[in-house]
Amino acid sequence: MEFEFRRRDYRAEHESQLLPRSRTLKHPLSSTLASRQQQAKTVRGSDLDFFDPLMRLDVNASEEEEKVEDASVSIESVTQDLMKEWKSLKRILTQRFPVSKVISFSPVSNIIMKGSKVENPSTLPHLEETGSEQTCVEETAKMINQQDYIAKVHELRDGITSAWQGGDRVTSLKLSIKVTKLLMDTTVLQFYPTVFVIVTDMLDMLGDMVWERIKEKAEHDVDGTLICTLLNDFQASDICLEARETCYNWFCKVGSVRELLPRIYLELAILPCWRFLVNQPLEVVDRLVMMVRGVADTLASLYCRLYMVHRMQKLGFCNSGYLVKCIKDIEDVLAPVIVDKDGYSYISDDKKLLFSLMEPPIEYITKCLLLVGRQENNVLGILEELGFGKNNSQSSTSSSHVSILLHYLLKELPSELVSSQAMEILHMIKCSNDCSFSQILNYRLLGNRLCEGSSQAGFLSSLISEVFQAASLYQTLYDYLRIMDAYVDLLLQNKMEHHLDALLDDIVTLARDKFLSEEEQASLQSIILKLLSHFEDLQEVLPLNHFIEILDLMSGTSKSSVNMHLLDMGTRNGCICDSTTVQLLFEVSQALYDATDFINVKDDDNRQTAHLISRFVEMVDYGAEMERHLMFLAECREAFNGIPELKETLVRSSNTLAVKALKAGKKHINFVKSCLAFSEVTIPSVSTPMKHLNLYLETAEVALLGGLISHSDGLVMSAVECLENESLRDGPKSMDVDSMASVVCKLCSLLVMVPGNPEKGVVEILKSIVSATCSSSWAMPRLKVKILCAIIKLSSTLFQDNLPYRSANPEIIGNDLLFFGDPSYKKELVSCTQLVLGELVDAIEQESSSQIARGNMALEACNCISSALIMNEKVSQLCLRLFEIARGCLGAKDRYIESTKKSLKL
């Protein structure tokens, strides 16, 4: 015998290596977390919902300070907010309303056609200087490309700047007047916002230039010497006569423009300059608000008001009074648009477009109003001025509001006000049903706003009843669903089961015997999802009125989405024991499965579905009815054949079931067998070979636990076959060396417990592993070394008289007892080892890709050999050889080399 394995006493080794242990009172991880949380609480107060360990404490502190500042609304912050809003508004205006490429223009905008040349004005009489030139009357509309139009306006704007810089301010003003006149043309509705944005940009620019010029005049005299420096809050009396005169002149020049709309716009552009003349521009503001009334065109006047509100910020004038007037005026202007002469309202496409164009300005103005109102602390007062809540005192419904205005007001109202005024708001929505905005959406908005705030349950019940009434007036399911969707959360939060039942009743009544459209499906989906997310447990949802019936109404993607949520919810709270629930979820899963194409499409959604179904199968628990459970698994295998992920779950479940049966007693051994059979049959359909291996091993373990040696032998053999077939399935590229090595190591450690088969030869399995490894193309040298070392270690272990561990089933006899004192057994192990050693050296020499890898492999092998075998001449020769290889590759100073050298006692 050339080799002899070292003798090992595992128990003694275990005890000597054991670290001294002592009991601790606190869990090391939980304790730190608790103390940290406490720390955090002291810093940020009690409203802490989560703790982010990455967030530093001092950061929290500064954040806190910022929040305190935010609480008080200052005029500056309001102005800043609105400036930001203005920027985004401009973006919205240009993006939201796309224009067909060619636009026809009425002759008003013939400046665009004529180009930017300024006729020599010096000799013209006063009238023409002020821009009241006669517009030539041409009936034929001209066509122009949109890009050309914009380019022309930009060209004009450049003309204005260059004229200004050249000191020719008169030309600059004249061009500005011409550009501003473009806003008089509303013939192409959807192009108006774009024109508005470019023209107001130009006007802002002009306004800034005039402001700077007058400021310059106020601060410096003719020679350029400094007179005074104006502070931000200067008074009109600080301004020298000269500057005031220039300023007044500008207003005169602008005031001499005949046409109303350009005159207003131009005055608004230089509006901030009023500060040079008067301290309280209130009169100016009031006059401008009234002047806009003279613009009869609805769209033009609304956009003009929008610009006015914007310029008021520049003036630094924050006062809700003028905004209230503005909004009242808007309401008056809209009134005739909404109701036609015939007295009833209908909506044409043109009007629809008109209203959609009006939305952004109205939104901006109401936003501004409520921001200012909040800053003045007078939101309620503003609402009263606007006539809110009047309906309550007067029984008649005289003051109905324009719904588009109502919508945006409601959108911006502070939520506490929405909940305290909810009844009034509801009445107002009821009264205002015009074509400017959908009443349904207003009902919805009210619901959504009410959900935001903490609502008082007192009036809520009557409110909801009224909403029900209002919603039932709409005959179609879609409208009903859309309204009620917004109130579902409210019903749930306030535990209004009675209403909830009524709602579900209504849905079923309205939807019965109907095919639901896509929109209806979506609304219904939203309602159901709200229900689902409100309840913790599926058991609470199922008993709801008609719930299953409503589920059956759904189809398509909405159904799938609802089903996903149902599954998620069902599997969220641990085991599913209730058989009806299981049945429901099974059906749900089946529906989901049928709706998804698992084979051809692999995306995140599918993965999610697969995951949910697998999780559901995993969570099902039939308790004592184990056979029923196994049947269920079989059903699942059949039903969800296309989900590979599920197969793994099935195998695991059936294994778990087997173990459970084993624990319950011996009488179930046949059941265990059927479980094992189920697993064995199922494994081959799992997708990846690596998973096969793992599952085979797992199942073999279960079989071993059950004392079913033939089963476990078979399963181990299957695993080894699997190893052999590996090369056929995947190329070497897809190999994961580490997980493969760990699977083989696991196999080896399992083999410690498996009794050898004397008929087939004890080391048969070992040999087949070695041959599978060595003959295969997939095994990289590194993997080979790892596997071969594991075999050596296994052989060494099997050689011992006492095995380190054995099967939990006492009926299984380990190899140590089975082959006790059998010399041929040990001989076989040694000869096998000899074979392995040869392969090992070969494998190391094969490694050519990296010197370092090769050195490490040599050392690994060397250590393995020296720990497994007793050092005789041949062994030490072998070790030395490996050591030399390693030293050649790594160099003498490598730490692994040094420690190996020490252990070898070289």
Next chain:
Amino acid sequence: MATTVNVKLSRSNRIYRSYEPVEGKIVIKSPTSISHQGIRLSVNGSVNLQVRGGSAGVIESFYGVIKPIHIVKKTIEVRSSGKFASGTTEIPFSVNLKEDGEPIAEKFYETFHGTNINIQYLLTADIPRGYLYKPLSATMEFIIESGRVDLPERPIPPEMVIFYITQDTQRHPLLPEIKAGGFRVTGKIATQCSLEDPLSGELTVEASSVPITSIDIHLLRVESIIVGERIVTETSLIQSTQIADGDVCRNMTLPIYVLLPRLLMCPSVFAGPFSVEFKVCITITFKSNLAKGQPKSDPTAPRLWMALERLPLELVRTKRDQFSC
């Protein structure tokens, strides 16, 4: 570079009262040194009257210019003969328009530039340089505003008139649909107004069956000149201001707000040989196909599709207060 002469006034707005000295400097820029025979500065204020077109008859228009009325004419020598060095020379001056005790021919009317009447004050610097050289000269207009001590203070008491414009108040024929459908526009407007304040008022469209296309406020000046035995009156448009564009909402108050243009307007004057008065004309234009074909020669002329209301407007000069310009 040629030699240039400029008259620069001490005030950038060039406005002076009659009792104030007109101050400034004569700026001479010359590349070489030049000799001169003294610098004379003359002040010339006059009312220039002429008759052309308008209500003037054929005979009168032959006369053309009527003899101007001199208000002030005086010449002072700013510097006696001498020499300027090359470069820029500035010679300050100060002229009293009215010496105490000096008799003046006419009242110092405020500067006004009209169609037939021009009240103008000029400052001329003359630099004769002997026979061989061209004399140098420069002229600058300055503006006279009344500086009487008894001027009213701002704001002057509002004298508003209430007006009603309906189909029945119109003296010219209207389109039958306008006449039949009827309309009613009411409001108020100031009839006396300070030159420093905007013309203000209100206007409300109470009813109109035919849609309105525009409402405008026109400022008119009425210049009258006595030519021989008769008075020639010319009414001309100074400025139009639109206050309603399109068919505005009914019963909504619109502001009337017109900033008075400078120089083109002055306090209403009733002098012996001439007078300058002002009027406001409110026009309401109704929607009509007829309107499209017509050239807009005179926006205040009565038309079938327009309603008019003419109101007198007295303009007064007020004392300059702290905030006026």
